[in-house]
Amino acid sequence: MADAASFQFSGQRFTVEYRLSGTEAEARTKAALVCNDQTVEAPDKIIPTGMIREQILGRVERFTAATASSLATLSYPVELLGGDCAQLLHVLFGISSLRPGIRVERLEIPEAALRDWPGPRFGRNGLRDLMDIPVRPLVCGVLKPLGLPPAALADLAYQFALGGLDLVKDDQGLADQPFGPFEERVARCAEAVAKANRETGRRCLYLAHVTGRWETMKQRALYAKRAGAGGLLVCPGLAGFDALRDLAMDDAVTLPILSHPALLGSFITQPDSGMAPACVFGQLPRLAGADASLYPIYHAGFPVTRDDCRAIAKACGEAWGGLKPIFPTAAGRMGFERVLEMCEFYGQDLLFIVGSSIQQHRAGLVKACRLFMDEVARSAQ
């Protein structure tokens, strides 16, 4: 038990940039409210002078006024972070999420406090090493639709891998349904991809979707590993960001993780509330340990702009303490027609989810995958 009485604050603070809507005066009022809500959440008159006011209460470090909304950078003591995602998210946005017109834009954590956050185990380079693909965008096929029997999913996986895709992932809808039990699916798909790899000499990775209660997720992750899966698909919006973090840090699991945005949408469907896509699809999954983060691409029917995608890619790749860069993973029913655009937009460090329409290509799936990979190779030059 730490000695609370003799505790001294380090003086180190982490910062969160919030976009606050309304006039400058309204935004300044909101900034003060966030300083209070995200820390003591108490009426001013019960906040004692001294340590609580001077150290714990949020502090406005910068304020940039603009017409319809202002940007305020607030700081909090690193001592409020417990080294887990639950507490981080709480200080970031726990109470303020309940008030409209407050949006989390960006998080900055001083390097010393980042020591509690090992982040991605593999990251971009680790994932590239596993597949022996030093440069170029990676392409991932998806096993769908939900309801195909495990043998049919495994056959799809085999064809994707034989056609030269770099990764094959479970659809996020595949859980452990009676018509598609987890263990049967994962064993068959892992085996199918291994068979294709023996034939091609390549190292395609099969990513198994693990969901459920925390203990179930962990058991499934370990099963997937034993069955030969090359990685995991995890939905932190459903299971909690700490479930992702635990799987990423688990020394018995040690598989790369692709995070999926299921249920995280409500953070981004409102322009002036919630969280910026770069935070929720870039910073948070990376901090929690995802090696790649999937999100909906611009111009695909989702409220994500080109600027958002650029900012997500930046958050995935920029220098951030010791956290390895991860792959931005663009998804949204994309086919041949968007390959060149994506390669130009993202450059080499992109994971591209190929839309399921490829299953209906007139050349047949294996050939279609080969044509697709040719298109990527041409486009990425």
Next chain:
Amino acid sequence: MADAASFQFSGQRFTVEYRLSGTEAEARTKAALVCNDQTVEAPDKIIPTGMIREQILGRVERFTAATASSLATLSYPVELLGGDCAQLLHVLFGISSLRPGIRVERLEIPEAALRDWPGPRFGRNGLRDLMDIPVRPLVCGVLKPLGLPPAALADLAYQFALGGLDLVKDDQGLADQPFGPFEERVARCAEAVAKANRETGRRCLYLAHVTGRWETMKQRALYAKRAGAGGLLVCPGLAGFDALRDLAMDDAVTLPILSHPALLGSFITQPDSGMAPACVFGQLPRLAGADASLYPIYHAGFPVTRDDCRAIAKACGEAWGGLKPIFPTAAGRMGFERVLEMCEFYGQDLLFIVGSSIQQHRAGLVKACRLFMDEVARSAQ
């Protein structure tokens, strides 16, 4: 391993009511999109005929058109539910959360499928039995502000309990900070409330906030139990709804649970996207096993209306399979001035969070609590 090949659907379906914004035509298009997104999430042409189209794909059961938005009740096969919150939330809103103009209003699960959901262990009556308060609204004080040393928090807890409050809860900001370690705080506060109970002859419950990674939460819950805490405060938005469910179902923990809305706000800050407050603060916590669900009250600066509060209270209390009714728990810096209004609005089955301003009452805290309880008794008649 289940035999996927011989599987037959039961034909039982659960339903979700969505509010879909736009013209009737736009809303109908959205309904079809949700049917697809929330199940197969695949282009129509790759969905085979037969079981997948007939059973798995969402189905529009009812559609009520209106001017600015329509209501569509969609059904999904119960076989998509895995008995855990992650999978339930996924089918409810996983992908559709990413599209603006779609809002979850209400969930209905057939009684047979509810067997996987034991729900609250105590519920309203169980909680009333623990405190020996058969009728009248319950009142809960909050230990804040964050930063007070454990001894000061324990003294607050003692005064609340001595003054006759029914429950005393940790503020959700109290985690395991170096200036306020979890074990020291919980041991001292539980002891302080027990001491007050010996003096009053009453049975005030102290609710300890448990947060962190899943294993940490469970360890903390067990510690709180051993230390004599009377219940737990859990934030499902931070830790995941399955963490709440696991704690509620754990036969070693067996403590009542109050759920807290931290980070769930982004579901409710937009009128036409996200989830209805009655779903996110009523149905979901109850299904996951909370015995009481805290949410911000109307007219307190949050985007929650009187109608929302009425609907939340209904969702907490209405007949729902074998799920016990739970306490709607109204919060939002309320003092004496809102007691009568709350008692009239909610009736007897209310848990009232008393605002921290009571700490500054000129009569002193213990006396103020007694006056407050008198006010509740008068108002609830």
